[in-house]
Amino acid sequence: MLLRLNIKNFAILEHVELDFHTGLTVISGESGAGKTMIIESINYLYGKRASQEDIRYDTEGSIIEGVFDFPDTPRMKELLEEYNISEDELYIVRREIMQNKKSIIKLNNHMITLSQLRTIMEEVVSIFAQSSQLDALDKRKHILYLDKFLEIQNEDIFSEYQKDHQKYQAIVKKIEELEYRDRNRRDSLELYQHQFQEISALELKEGEEEQLEEELEYLMNFEKVFDSLSAIKALLSSEKSPQGTLYELNQQVESLSQYDSEFKDYSPTIMDGYYIVQEIEAHVTSAMSSMDYDEQRLNQIQERLNSINFLKRKYNKTYEELLSYLEELDNDIQELENISHSFEKLNSEKEALLADMEKNADALHTFRNERKHFLESRIQKELMDLEMSQVDFEIKTRQDKFHARGYSDVQFMISTNKGEPLKEMNKVASGGEMSRVMLAIKSIFAEYDQQSILILDEIDTGVSGGVATKMAEKMKILSRSRQILVISHLPQAAAISDYHLYIYKDSDGERTITNTRYLTDEDHVYEIARMLSGQDVTEAALLNARSLIKTNTTVD
Template identity: 35%
Template sequence: MLQELTIKNFAIISSLHLGFTDGMTALTGETGAGKSIIIDAVSLLAGARSSIEYIRQGSEKCLVEGLFDLPTQKEFQVLMEELGIEVDEAGLIVQRDLNVSGKSVSRVNGRIVTLANLRRIGQFLVDIQGQNDHQELMHPDSHLRLLDGFGDAAFQKTKMAYQVAYQNYTTLANQIKKFKRNEQSFVQRIDMLTFQQEEIGNAELSLGEEERLLEERGKLMNYQKIVDSLSYSYQAMASEETSSLDMIGSASQELQTIASLDKDYENISDNVHSAYYLLQDAVSEIGRQLDLLELDEERLDLVNERLELIHQLKRKYGDSIEIILSYYDQISQELLTSDFSGDKLEKLEKELIDRERKLQGLAEKLQLARKKMAQKLETAIQHELKDLYMENARFEVKFDEDNFTSEGIDEVEFYITTNPGEPLKPLVKVASGGEISRVMLALKTIFSKTQGLTSIVFDEVDTGVSGRVAQAIADKIFQIGQNSQALCITHLPQVAAKADQQLFISKEVIDGRTLTRVEELSETERIEEIARMLAGTEITDLTVKHARELLQLAKK
């Protein structure tokens, strides 16, 4: 249940702190005093969208904070573990901050949570029923959801098993559709990759090959220049007629004769001697290179062809042999791991048939569980409607079958007849507004016993009724309060008198600003307030007596 509520700078509320009790709490007061504003604040704690319009004029931000009893459902405990929120027996503190920039921050036990996760938490805390929320009964699409809300843990497990199977089925069905749609382009890509793999593979490229070929081509294209240069050098140094090397040898021998006479002469002699032997080695190497040289025009053609092949591959697959080989490894891996094969589609379609057979079995199991549940709901609804002075009403859940959806194969619609001898007809076509409200209240009475909600808020759901129906509605809301805390905004004295706690909301103007005030009424003050609700502006002894009598009857 909601234990405490703190509101600051919210609409016409400057600062407010409320404490709530178990059972049924009535919020009463003049229209416009701020009763619905309090419900708006509570709805923010359950994950409703915020608006800067909520911020009190002249304030930078507003705050709403609630202390709730800790929900006992196992699903709630799992959710807290998933979100990493620590909980203890002290309760759950939910806080919403909103500033004028539009930024909203949500915290649960001090931990910031997203709005989506706050909604997930809020569904365990509070259920707010507004004046128009019964309209969901006017939409048959919502009837299946309402029926499923009546289900126990075993039903929810059956439904979850179906939904998992449905997800697996639709995933595979979509995969097959995509496979068929992309089959042609997929085959084309495989053909292209196979061609590219063969083209690069047949080239037998190696790292550094292009550099080696360019060097070799440079030599082959400059063959004559190399021959001429080496021949001239050899002749200049090793010719029998004009051998520069012999002359240097003679000079070396001559210098050796004076080397011992002076250190400088010795250095000169050593340098010339060293140069002589170096030149001897160079002449030998030149001779060897001349012997090796051979003009191979076919080899030049082969080198040019190879370089042109490399150039073409670089244009297609990358700027270097290294990049081309990397691309080759990539497409080879893609071809290796490709799951396309001629019988792939056949295998997928066979698996889809198996999954559809399993899904059909789970759907039938879910349908059977719903029909059993619907019989119990029909009996329970008719019992509740009898208490709400619709004793002649007959309520039935009609089933129809549809294709597979995430909810099963069932189409569900509520049928009702409120007059004896009249046939059952769709609820949305034959029920009046007052009857719709009572059917919704009957549902909430039943669900309060099964869903384990902390609090259920009724925002003027008793509008438009009076007399014994009003009293019956008061009794039902009180009954709901025995299973879940019931907070009720009401203008009906019968409903207010039934409450365990009554909060009076009023507004006053201080320094030109409107402020909302809330006070818990004592027994005497409750008599005065209920008398006002009975009589309006002029309160007589008779209305006071009537108010006191209403409270006494409520206690009984």
């Protein structure tokens, strides 16, 4: 649910801070006071693309921040893990829209993209407005409604189809990549073969470069090495050699340790030094006897390293990367040479998957056709509750191309007048009728939807009387399982609400400022009376308001 909303410099809203509650909250107020901008700010938290036109005039930018309690669902856990966001008790969504700067989006102080925000918030909130495209009008979602109602996701054939469809999509992608590569195959193959021959001609070996550089360093400093070895040899062969000194030192320490035990531990260390010096002497003698300056070998090494460095510069790679690249080239050449075989193999796999998909898609299509009347009857009943008894509702299904849920094309059809042919809802239903259809659908799917927030922006425009009462009752029932925020002009909706938020305008003498407050019981009655009678609130209107509130408390 939405716990808190903080808005700064957004449209006509200078600074609005609101706490929200569970249940049904109705938002009402003066025309032009900014009711819709409250919902529009939540739309930004939902993932609306930023527009600098929404920044309050003469300010640097807008900041919208919402504190949410996200639903604890497997899908939400999966998304948070995917986007590297730690699970928490509360989640703060923040949008910053600045003049001539890129919009900033944060979730718990973690930068995310607009697409990621929208994906997450689709699991949290639904927003409906007559002025915008409703879910019920979005033909792509009709199959989702039908499948949810029929619980088709629990059928084995559905999971089998989805696995096959994912494999099918992956194979189609591979085939497209191969087709692209095949168009450039000849040029690519010639290039890869040339590069492979050029690099493989050097017969590079693991660790060779490092070995050559060490050998080159030795030969280029041959005289220095010889002089150093000679100096060490002379030092070790002198009358006062280190090994002689260490041997004599050890004898004296051993003698002294008979009288002073502290010297006992030094003898092994001295002898270690003695043996190390002996090893050095043997190594120096061996090194000097095998020393041989080979100018021809020096030239060979330099030529070899020059050839290696030329390729490193040409391909902009290290020695190790050249070895890896040679292996990549070999694989690419084999793949391009065998591209026909790859095409045959992939197309064969694709055809086998298509056969399995068609079999399961047939079964899913039949499943929908045989059971769709259950949802038709349920929606028809809900519409009758909303005094739309003249409406005919039907779910039309036909075979279409394969998609993630089979090949069924599902479309909700409606006729709002008896005897009129069924048509697509967006071509028939008025705003008020569409609002009732949406409420009917939401009422049915309340138990299936895991979104915890439903926002309704003036969906009751164009309805009144008994229809308005029925719509208000549906909202109240829906609010038992989720948080509902409603902008409404209907006194019936206000009377049935758990909380009544009033939006009004003030002026500081220079600019108009929007303010908000939750109404007390007395103010709640007065506002409903105003909604009933207009600006002039009479005693009769107040009596009607109290009666309406009393009557509507029975819905709970």
